[in-house]
Amino acid sequence: MIQGRDPRTGEPVGEPVPETTGVGLDALVAAAHAALPVWGAWSATPRRADALEAVADALDARAGELAVIADTETGLGGERLTGEVARATGQLRLFAAVLRDDGYADAVISPAAGAAPDIRRITRPVGPVAVFAASNFPFAFSVAGGDTASALAAGCPVVVKAHEGHPVTSELTAEIVTGALTAAGAPAGTFGLVHGVQAGLQLLRHPLIAAAGFTGSTAGGLALARICAERPVPIPFYGELGSVNPCVVLPGAAFSRPAAIAAGYVASLTMGTGQFCTNPGLLFVPEDAGLLAAISEAVGGSSGGPMLSGRIFAGYQDALEEAAAHPGLTELASGAPGPGPWGATPCVFQVTLKEFAADLELLSRERFGPAGLVITYPSVADLLPVLAALPGNLVGTVHADGSLPEDMDLARQAVAVLERVAGRIVFNGWPTGVAVVAAQHHGGPWPATTAPAYTSVGTAAICRWLVPVAYQNFPDDLLPPGLR
Amino acid sequence: MIQGRDPRTGEPVGEPVPETTGVGLDALVAAAHAALPVWGAWSATPRRADALEAVADALDARAGELAVIADTETGLGGERLTGEVARATGQLRLFAAVLRDDGYADAVISPAAGAAPDIRRITRPVGPVAVFAASNFPFAFSVAGGDTASALAAGCPVVVKAHEGHPVTSELTAEIVTGALTAAGAPAGTFGLVHGVQAGLQLLRHPLIAAAGFTGSTAGGLALARICAERPVPIPFYGELGSVNPCVVLPGAAFSRPAAIAAGYVASLTMGTGQFCTNPGLLFVPEDAGLLAAISEAVGGSSGGPMLSGRIFAGYQDALEEAAAHPGLTELASGAPGPGPWGATPCVFQVTLKEFAADLELLSRERFGPAGLVITYPSVADLLPVLAALPGNLVGTVHADGSLPEDMDLARQAVAVLERVAGRIVFNGWPTGVAVVAAQHHGGPWPATTAPAYTSVGTAAICRWLVPVAYQNFPDDLLPPGLR
Numbered sequence: 001m002i003q004g005r006d007p008r009t010g011e012p013v014g015e016p017v018p019e020t021t022g023v024g025l026d027a028l029v030a031a032a033h034a035a036l037p038v039w040g041a042w043s044a045t046p047r048r049a050d051a052l053e054a055v056a057d058a059l060d061a062r063a064g065e066l067a068v069i070a071d072t073e074t075g076l077g078g079e080r081l082t083g084e085v086a087r088a089t090g091q092l093r094l095f096a097a098v099l100r101d102d103g104y105a106d107a108v109i110s111p112a113a114g115a116a117p118d119i120r121r122i123t124r125p126v127g128p129v130a131v132f133a134a135s136n137f138p139f140a141f142s143v144a145g146g147d148t149a150s151a152l153a154a155g156c157p158v159v160v161k162a163h164e165g166h167p168v169t170s171e172l173t174a175e176i177v178t179g180a181l182t183a184a185g186a187p188a189g190t191f192g193l194v195h196g197v198q199a200g201l202q203l204l205r206h207p208l209i210a211a212a213g214f215t216g217s218t219a220g221g222l223a224l225a226r227i228c229a230e231r232p233v234p235i236p237f238y239g240e241l242g243s244v245n246p247c248v249v250l251p252g253a254a255f256s257r258p259a260a261i262a263a264g265y266v267a268s269l270t271m272g273t274g275q276f277c278t279n280p281g282l283l284f285v286p287e288d289a290g291l292l293a294a295i296s297e298a299v300g301g302s303s304g305g306p307m308l309s310g311r312i313f314a315g316y317q318d319a320l321e322e323a324a325a326h327p328g329l330t331e332l333a334s335g336a337p338g339p340g341p342w343g344a345t346p347c348v349f350q351v352t353l354k355e356f357a358a359d360l361e362l363l364s365r366e367r368f369g370p371a372g373l374v375i376t377y378p379s380v381a382d383l384l385p386v387l388a389a390l391p392g393n394l395v396g397t398v399h400a401d402g403s404l405p406e407d408m409d410l411a412r413q414a415v416a417v418l419e420r421v422a423g424r425i426v427f428n429g430w431p432t433g434v435a436v437v438a439a440q441h442h443g444g445p446w447p448a449t450t451a452p453a454y455t456s457v458g459t460a461a462i463c464r465w466l467v468p469v470a471y472q473n474f475p476d477d478l479l480p481p482g483l484r
Numbered sequence: 485m486i487q488g489r490d491p492r493t494g495e496p497v498g499e500p501v502p503e504t505t506g507v508g509l510d511a512l513v514a515a516a517h518a519a520l521p522v523w524g525a526w527s528a529t530p531r532r533a534d535a536l537e538a539v540a541d542a543l544d545a546r547a548g549e550l551a552v553i554a555d556t557e558t559g560l561g562g563e564r565l566t567g568e569v570a571r572a573t574g575q576l577r578l579f580a581a582v583l584r585d586d587g588y589a590d591a592v593i594s595p596a597a598g599a600a601p602d603i604r605r606i607t608r609p610v611g612p613v614a615v616f617a618a619s620n621f622p623f624a625f626s627v628a629g630g631d632t633a634s635a636l637a638a639g640c641p642v643v644v645k646a647h648e649g650h651p652v653t654s655e656l657t658a659e660i661v662t663g664a665l666t667a668a669g670a671p672a673g674t675f676g677l678v679h680g681v682q683a684g685l686q687l688l689r690h691p692l693i694a695a696a697g698f699t700g701s702t703a704g705g706l707a708l709a710r711i712c713a714e715r716p717v718p719i720p721f722y723g724e725l726g727s728v729n730p731c732v733v734l735p736g737a738a739f740s741r742p743a744a745i746a747a748g749y750v751a752s753l754t755m756g757t758g759q760f761c762t763n764p765g766l767l768f769v770p771e772d773a774g775l776l777a778a779i780s781e782a783v784g785g786s787s788g789g790p791m792l793s794g795r796i797f798a799g800y801q802d803a804l805e806e807a808a809a810h811p812g813l814t815e816l817a818s819g820a821p822g823p824g825p826w827g828a829t830p831c832v833f834q835v836t837l838k839e840f841a842a843d844l845e846l847l848s849r850e851r852f853g854p855a856g857l858v859i860t861y862p863s864v865a866d867l868l869p870v871l872a873a874l875p876g877n878l879v880g881t882v883h884a885d886g887s888l889p890e891d892m893d894l895a896r897q898a899v900a901v902l903e904r905v906a907g908r909i910v911f912n913g914w915p916t917g918v919a920v921v922a923a924q925h926h927g928g929p930w931p932a933t934t935a936p937a938y939t940s941v942g943t944a945a946i947c948r949w950l951v952p953v954a955y956q957n958f959p960d961d962l963l964p965p966g967l968r
Contacts, residue, residue: 037900108944110921117913121923121944124903126936229713233875233930236937391717402959412962416521419608424954427962429601437594439605441954446717452610452951453720460592460605460952467936468944470908470925475886478899478911 002167002195007075007306010341014072014168019196025203031189032128032157033208038187040125040155043481044105049096051184052153056089056096058180059144059173063089066172070138073166075306075340076272081138088139091146091436095153098459104153106468107482117473120483123466125155126236127210130203132224134215135165135308136275142166143173143193146436146457147213147238152190154465159192159209161200165309170195204228211236211465215277215456218242218366218447225450238464239450240442242366244281245431246390246422247397248414250380252407253428254291254399261399262294265372266302268430270346273305273338274370275312278395278431281366284353284383287376295348295374296333302346304338304370313342316369320347323371326363328355332374346370353377357386364390380410387417392445392452395431396422421445423452486651486679491559491790494825498556498652503680509687515673516612516641517692522671524609524639527965528589533580535668536637540573540580542664543628543657547573550656554622557650559790559824560756565622572623575630575920579637582943588637590952591966601957604967607950609639610720611694614687616708618699619649619792620759626650627657627677630920630941631697631722636674638949643676643693645684649793654679688712695720695949699761699940702726702850702931709934722948723934724926726850728765729915730874730906731881732898734864736891737912738775738883745883746778749856750786752914754830757789757822758854759796762879762915765850768837768867771860779832779858780817786830788822788854797826800853804831807855810847812839816858830854837861841870848874864894871901876929876936879915880906905929907936 001016020028042048059066067081074081098104105123112118129151134141141147143160151158162170174193181190194203204212204227212228212235214221221239228237249261268280285291307313323329328351335346347370356363356375363373377383387396396418400411411427418425423444434442440458443449449456454464476484485500504512526532543550551565558565582588589607596602613635617626624630627644635642646654658677665674678687688696688711696712696719698705705723712721733745752764769775791797807813812835819830831854840847840859847857861867880902884895895911902909907928918926924942927933933940938948960968 108923110919110923113921116919116921119908119919119921119923121925127904225718226713229710234709234934235930236935408959408962415962419953420611423952424603424956425958426956427958429957435594435600435603435956437597437600437603439592439594439603439954441605441952443952445951446719450718451720453947455952463937467929468907468925468927468939469903470923472908472910472919473913474909474911475892478892478896 002164004073004167006072007308007342008340010310017167017171017195020194020199022202025194025199028159028192028194029128029203029206029208032159032192035157035187035189036125036127039157039190044099045102048153048155049099051181051186052092052096052149054184055144055177055180056092058176059085060089062176066169069172070166070169073169074138074308080272084137084139087436088144091140091149092144094436094459095149095462098462099153104462105482109483119470119472120474120479121468121470122480122482123468126465126467127156128208129156129158129465130209130212131158131160132200132212132214132216133160133163133170135163135312136272138166138169141215143170144177146461150461151213151465154462156465157190159194159203161203162193162195167195201227205231207233209235212238213456213464214239221450237450238454238456240277240456241447241449243277243394243444243448244364244366245278245393245395245397246282246284246387246418247280247431249283249285249291249399250407250410250414251286252401252404254286254288256401258291258294261291262298264430265295266298268432269372270302270304270335270370271432273307273344275308275368276432278434280397280431281373282364283372283374284377285374287378292332292374299333299335299346299348302335304335304344304346306338306340307342307344307369310342312368313344316344316367316371319367319369319371323349323367328359344369348372348374350374350376353382353386360389380413384413384417387414387421390421392448393422394442394444394448395424395426397426397429397431399428423448486648488557488651490556491792491826492824494794501651501655501679504678504683506686509678509683512643512676512678513612513687513690513692516643516676519641519671519673520609520611523641523674528583529586532637532639533583535665535670536576536580536633538668539628539661539664540576542660543569544573546660550653553656554650554653557653558622558792564756568621568623571920572628575624575633576628578920578943579633579946582946583637588946589966593967603954603956604958604963605952605954606964606966607952610949610951611640612692613640613642613949614693614696615642615644616684616696616698616700617644617647617654619647619796620756622650622653625699627654628661630945634945635697635949638946640949641674643678643687645687646677646679651679685711689715691717693719696722697940697948698723705934721934722938722940724761724940725931725933727761727878727928727932728848728850729762729877729879729881730766730768730871730902731764731915733767733769733775733883734891734894734898735770736885736888738770738772740885742775742778745775746782748914749779750782752916753856754786754788754819754854755916757791757828759792759852760916762918764881764915765857766848767856767858768861769858771862776816776858783817783819783830783832786819788819788828788830790822790824791826791828791853794826796852797828800828800851800855803851803853803855807833807851812843828853832856832858834858834860837866837870844873864897868897868901871898871905874905876932877906878926878928878932879908879910881910881913881915883912907932
């Protein structure tokens, strides 16, 4: 049984949910496979688009109830969770709009010319998709989150493996999604939910599953990626793993606005108790006492919160202990601990660039939670090769004083390096907050993701679930509708 | 040393070429890495486009010499080889045109709206690329083939691992490519060539290599794919492996044009001595004596040719022996053997749908060379589930009588199944011949390729070597030129 727990008390909350059996899983995947020809062929607009909007409406209609239940299982608070339901339903509506736009299928026509025959290409849904829900976004990256929305939009039936951290929220969400899809006329099997680690592994190994999406830890993601690669028929695995999101404060910015940078940094670091893949884990600052003091003060005034689970809290404590014991690191400041048995304490360590570079692999590992590492650099010339040696990240950030040509020249140099180690570069902002828009790229080089050409946020997320087919010398009435 | 051999005699031909040492390989990859910032940032048009066209011109200027040397190493004949140089240079010019079109970088702009910041996304070159040349296309899929052309166009320096079958052709091609790139002002290291199996493995494992392209056997491709997945930093591996390319002849077509179908089939099967990944390995025909007799007659009138290497010839002989010994298969007909020690004999076997389905995995394996398997089916209703169970393929083909509504209805059903097991569907044609156009998709589900969303032929091949970067809240002059 999967038992949710209240992060504020560590006590069980809600009814336990049974783990899905092997027989149950087989039935769900078989149903998804059977649904594919209908759901995948359903005229993308209006029918699939209508169904996605119906799911969004149904979730919105019960947003309050969903947020209340999710709060008992995640402790993330009503405001954040209500907002996150809206983010999830916004994603569903965005993908409905993508379908109505009609460009998503990427139709290309090369008419016959000379010896070359008429060739027309369009994408088709890859097949039933497995989605592994994340713990830290119980709506936007969970049962009805971006992976589910984009895969359903692509025409792929979806089987979600619920995260153990919020089983009742997952059940209720799935019930609402299934009900809305059924009412909209979608075939049975278009959407399914499984619970339990074993069910998740069986799902990934199931021969009828054609691709998988995952948001979670580096260790978990690597294990699942390997399973996908070693199947008799390997499948694409779109994993979004860990990231430390280097932020570079250039000398001019550090001099002209230390307080604003310190405040912005600490707000980004502690938001959601630091439980974001876009958390600013590494902050590179000039050897400038003013900025360090401002950061120290801001961290000291910050507060933690309850972490999502005892396991995440234990991992955070281990990461803090490892940092405290590291000979090159000193603690710069810490904030007030969060409430309850899993309450995290914001904590920022400090290290010189030289010491950081000497132990780069260890020190650039993710510390999931409100823990930061501030690296003091003597010059940007010294900094650049260290930035270039970082592992892949989701986000890189540069703070510059736009009024100083020297700072902007350094910014150009930093961006030229960061754009090779991160999928998104933020200028004079912070990495947390991922806008759901067409130009978004929430991806990045390994190990930030397992497939650096793809994004899990924004409209391009649909591309993960589509594969091309070319039609050569076809009569018009045998072509897919989008190619006639 | 790598020693080329003349397929017509099996005897050594040309000077032996030394295998690349570990030190030599390191130097080439380091040079490629050093070239990346310049070649990758070179204004895509006109400079990178000019350089690609200069390479094409230089190869065309020596097409005769190249074809003569390649003929001694491959036995493919002057006409085919001269045409193939033109195909390779056509590809280089096509990618130059893609760069001049300017849409390849896929720039997307989402302006600031409400709480969402301005986000702009564009692609960048992934990094230095390893290309593994194929044996069966000494120009179009070799040193200066489609993988090299598309990767260079994307801004990626390329290190090619030459195929052992045509070392002198590879050396001469590389000399021409390097000379033309240098004359065009490309940085040193933009292009390199290595020889030898060990050098190829070191290349794939090199930490500075960012992606790899491969055209070759299923066994070889799977081994290389695993190496890429198990690197400390895994890299994308775009492998085009084996394919048996199912062709379905519907009852109406079998009745109305048996002679034309038989002639077209045998021409496609024996073209290039059957050494194409698009070879029609499986032909599904109704239990119709007329068509079988026509096929038997056409096969009987066909001739083989010298295969590319002793190893390929030995593999072909093994495949024929395995087929001859299979209890469900009978030989339908064979043609005249090709000349020389590696001369292949065209051979077509016959099996019932029931026997085929009972041993589908073995019988649907590729038999590289002019060997066909004709599967007789009692009805299309019986055939469809067998088609659906086939492994992934590059091409599926349907022959129908367009004047018969019943045949066209069956064609619709067959296409609906084939488009899930093949990347390209041909109507009333044959799978060999892959047009280099924008709508082409030369890819397909596993094991036809290791990355079914991508093509290795046509302009979309450039997408394999590009990864996105998003820029958030950027001042105009810090943005890449394509995003301002």
